Amino acid sequence: MPAPESSRARGVDRVVGILKQLHIARRPLTMRELIEATGAPRSSIYELVTILTEAGWLETAADGSVFFGREMHYYGSDYAVHNDLISRAHQAILALVRNHDETAQLCMLEGNKYTVVLSENSSRPFNISSDIGVKVPIPWTATGRLLLAHLRANEIRALIPDEDFVLDNGRRVEFEAFLSDVERAAELGYCCTEGLSHTFRYCMAAPIRDRSGLAVAALCFMTSRDTAPEKRATMLEDLIRSAKALSQPYARL
Template identity: 85%
Template sequence: MSAPESSRARGVDRVIGILKQLHIARRPMTMRELIEATGAPRSSIYELVTILAEAGWLEIAADGGVFFGREMHYYGADYAVHNDLISRAHQTILALVRKHDETAQLCMLEGNKYTVVLSENSSRPFNISADIGVKVPIPWTATGRLLLGHLRVEEIRALIPDEDFVLDNGRRVEFQDFLRDVEQAAAHGYCCTEGLSNTFRLCMAAPIRDRTGLPVAALCFMTSRDTDPKRRELMLDDLIASSKALSQPYSQT
């Protein structure tokens, strides 16, 4: 790689780094915070933020705080319209929330982590939810167990870092226990977990499959562990039926 190409590549990496740090922070950041978080030179961050602000990708508040600009919203909206699964899943999630008044989500794997792509909360004052786009260790989730059923044991072991088996409360999920959960989720066609990433949380997940039958995403309900068993059954039935309906365009030959 020539020197100019190398310089341009570093510039692109730094732009990506700025956007990632803003997403992680989920709030405006000062220039100093961005410099410390990205590890890039001060002059480079100032120059890139100025360029991105002029393009509308970032906005600089009167107090100097830097955050995503309006253009980023437009790009995100374009992606949602173009991606048929996300567009259809949004309508499905809204319908599930209206019917059951529980938080519903579309979840996927991103590399070796789990992330929420879409989320709609219930109308109740107390909600159990997760932030969109935040990467969470796979063993902390029902979705993670559901979307790994097609992988071999050695592939699962290689995919998930050892430290990700330690929950945020310090408890460790043993690998063999995790494998058993993965196998059961594959056999049942759904997965329910209680008290993993949140002591009071019950998560239900059902797979959305592609045309080869592989799970590419999951619909999830996030609710309380004290949810009535009969209500759980109804929610799970609707979740499974909805995920199968979303799979239809991808499962046809």
Template identity: 30%
Template sequence: MGRLVPAVTRALDILELFLEGDGTLTAPDIVRRLHLPRTTVHELVATLTARSYLVPVPGRPGHYRLGVRPYQLGSRYAEQLDLAAEGQQVARSVAQTCDETVHVAILEDTDVIYVAKVDSTQAVRMVSAAGRRLPAHCTAVGKMLLACLTADELAARVPEGAELHGMTPHSITDPSALRAELERVAERGTAVEESESNPDVSCVAAPVRDRSGRVVAALSVSVPLVRWSAERRAELEELARSGAARLSERLGHRGL
């Protein structure tokens, strides 16, 4: 890697300050927080303002906020994002941590479609494939995605009295029971499946958000029952949360 240019580094440090708080700062704020000379800050702020990276806040003399140029750059970056490619990279990282099978899936009507997958290296493991489609109500990723729908969206997909086909004796097949489970998922922030799509596998999942905060996918970790326990479930729920948060960040989500 080549030598870093100090002036560019300082300018980027200034821009990144605007990601915090209410998104407005004065030059003295920047001087105090970055410990830079006052003259240097004023010159950099003037340059960033001239290039539309910063703009003065109307009615608040001396205050600045981000301008249109960072938004344009962010929009171009978002256009180039590929959920499957980004998901595959994060899934690989999660799988390396726990050595279990990791999936990223999206919701299509009442099914989930796996768009990324990394296998465990262990002898006993889940066998699946990217591109596979399964009933959402039978999977952790599906329950996570269904739980993030509005009431109207859920009713359109799973109306009262709908016939839900099970994949194992443990699958939820009653719409009312499914709604109760989805309420628990929404409250907990993660979904759990215990032998509901495969009698020999349990799974945990967490939501993946895009830059607007919308849930666009779910990341899951699947475990054969021989390695499943309450302690392992808690470990993997936290790992799924952190993996989903990393993927969300790669998709432009800034978090709460």
């Protein structure tokens, strides 16, 4: 029966749409905002929000706004424990922050964007970091330059939308310069960038590789541009060592 199957598929798509819009907003949304953001019928959104709230996936505040519920936290925790790389990387990140008191992250590519998977901030009141799960243009990051090293120039050009080469401050990263950065990152085995996605940010990234040698993720430090060169060198050395340790189990497979 194609009609019921199509209807069920639309229902699943709308559930996914609700969850995505809440993640994009990173705050509770009113029903009106959810309806406008998803483009779904009002009756459908109300019905699905009721079902998801009863299941604990969503919670409704006193003012009627909707956000993720406690069950979603449990699911996320289950995933973090089950995923071997994330579980081990979390311990590595905690050690990096403890040793250097700088923000450390686990970063990956998601489609044609970059995202932070794990992040631990330093104890200092001024932190420079990106939010977990927020998709950022690849040319804005050190990690992006590392994780594209296995691609040819035409594949990189096809992957990244042209508008993503324009930084948040309006400055454009020229493709040839970006390609040179990718090639240099591959040669060095790490990448450092300064003042790209944030004027005062200095980012360093080291690759985590699978058994074929492909960089599948990166450990990153986010620090200030005025961090002393001696401290940067020590941080980078520790970052590379930690990333290699995370790569070892894959290399033995």
